[in-house]
Amino acid sequence: MPRLWDETVDAHRRAVRAATVEATAELVHEHGLRAVTMSQIAKRAGIGRATLYKYFSDMNSILVAWHEQQVTVHLEQLVSIKDGPGEAGARLCEVVTRYAEITRSSRSPHAFDFPDLHGHEHAVAAQRRLRELLGELIAEAAQSGAVRDDVAPAELAEYCRHALAAAFELPSDDAVHRLVAVVLAGLSASDARS
Amino acid sequence: MPRLWDETVDAHRRAVRAATVEATAELVHEHGLRAVTMSQIAKRAGIGRATLYKYFSDMNSILVAWHEQQVTVHLEQLVSIKDGPGEAGARLCEVVTRYAEITRSSRSPHAFDFPDLHGHEHAVAAQRRLRELLGELIAEAAQSGAVRDDVAPAELAEYCRHALAAAFELPSDDAVHRLVAVVLAGLSASDARS
Numbered sequence: 236m237p238r239l240w241d242e243t244v245d246a247h248r249r250a251v252r253a254a255t256v257e258a259t260a261e262l263v264h265e266h267g268l269r270a271v272t273m274s275q276i277a278k279r280a281g282i283g284r285a286t287l288y289k290y291f292s293d294m295n296s297i298l299v300a301w302h303e304q305q306v307t308v309h310l311e312q313l314v315s316i317k318d319g320p321g322e323a324g325a326r327l328c329e330v331v332t333r334y335a336e337i338t339r340s341s342r343s344p345h346a347f348d349f350p351d352l353h354g355h356e357h358a359v360a361a362q363r364r365l366r367e368l369l370g371e372l373i374a375e376a377a378q379s380g381a382v383r384d385d386v387a388p389a390e391l392a393e394y395c396r397h398a399l400a401a402a403f404e405l406p407s408d409d410a411v412h413r414l415v416a417v418v419l420a421g422l423s424a425s426d427a428r429s
Numbered sequence: 430m431p432r433l434w435d436e437t438v439d440a441h442r443r444a445v446r447a448a449t450v451e452a453t454a455e456l457v458h459e460h461g462l463r464a465v466t467m468s469q470i471a472k473r474a475g476i477g478r479a480t481l482y483k484y485f486s487d488m489n490s491i492l493v494a495w496h497e498q499q500v501t502v503h504l505e506q507l508v509s510i511k512d513g514p515g516e517a518g519a520r521l522c523e524v525v526t527r528y529a530e531i532t533r534s535s536r537s538p539h540a541f542d543f544p545d546l547h548g549h550e551h552a553v554a555a556q557r558r559l560r561e562l563l564g565e566l567i568a569e570a571a572q573s574g575a576v577r578d579d580v581a582p583a584e585l586a587e588y589c590r591h592a593l594a595a596a597f598e599l600p601s602d603d604a605v606h607r608l609v610a611v612v613l614a615g616l617s618a619s620d621a622r623s
Contacts, residue, residue: 398592421615
């Protein structure tokens with residue numbers, strides 16, 4: 236009985252948090268970050284201001300929750316590609332491409348108003364998980380001969396992660412795909428021989 | 430006559446600033462950043478405290494001057510390699526290696542106590558200069574056939590700059606050289622054909 240009650244309370248909490256984040260995302264896209272207030276968010280989410288403040292003390296804590304949710308979704312996408320069907324080399328190419336696209340899309344028109352959340356606990360954990368994911372997939376691809384085996388997978392994963400950060404400032408999707416080609420050329424097994 | 434006086438004053442200012450930065454660098458290496466005071470710096474530099482405060486209002490402004498000086502020296506090293514003798518491909522390899530070494534060495538034991546100066550005006554200008562320098566050298570190397578010509582030099586320069594940032598966390602000089610090999614493989618002309 237207390238268990239069931241806990242679960243109900245938990246589900247309610249998650250629903251309020253999700254509605255708040257969704258309302259905030261909508262309002263920021265419509266009006267820009269600086270124009271959005273806690274009152275507007277409460278109204279759009281269909282909750283009272285007092286309730287909103289029980290969950291989030293300020294805009295910044297909502298933005299952290301929003302960012303955390305986006306990072307979680309993006310990581311899940313990458314994991315599902317990694318654990319999906321196909322040759323390791325092809326899955327690596329897909330993961331690298333998707334991560335470059337995510338990096339580029341994170342530069343929204345409102346991005347410069349946002350607080351820098353890269354040092355935040357969830358963002359650091361996500362980057363660690365990304366390093367592991369890339370390292371595992373690179374190790375698999377190296378075993379199948381698609382990736383060079385003269386450099387440790389963990390080092391190649393760090394090379395990838397940093398090189399793909401260049402996608403943030405790229406002007407077009409085409410430029411993102413050129414970057415991906417260059418990064419993959421660095422990983423490719425044929426160069427290990429030179 | 431006033432001209433000569435101006436030059437004398439200028440030379441004196443530069444000498445005081447240089448002595449202050451040098452004294453600070455020595456003291457930080459000896460005792461760590463947090464243990465160093467303005468009084469110690471004045472004493473080591475051989476100037477009065479009042480004089481020191483005429484040039485630098487606080488520790489932070491000395492650290493900015495120190496960083497600016499280091500960045501200038503590093504850029505000069507890269508420019509002299511770029512403008513030096515030898516094939517463009519070989520000079521590019523040398524510039525990339527030197528930049529990776531500089532990046533790794535910037536992680537000193539005291540680095541974590543330092544204020545983050547990457548957003549500072551001189552650091553932003555230095556990164557812009559680095560982008561230009563890499564882009565020019567890559568364009569030259571592409572013309573000589575050493576670097577792929579299917580991606581614009583400016584995009585390849587950004588790939589380099591970001592990928593080489595991985596050197597910051599690398600554990601050894603050997604790992605830095607492996608990173609350089611991987612980055613150069615991404616640039617190499619042979620991959621443009623695939």
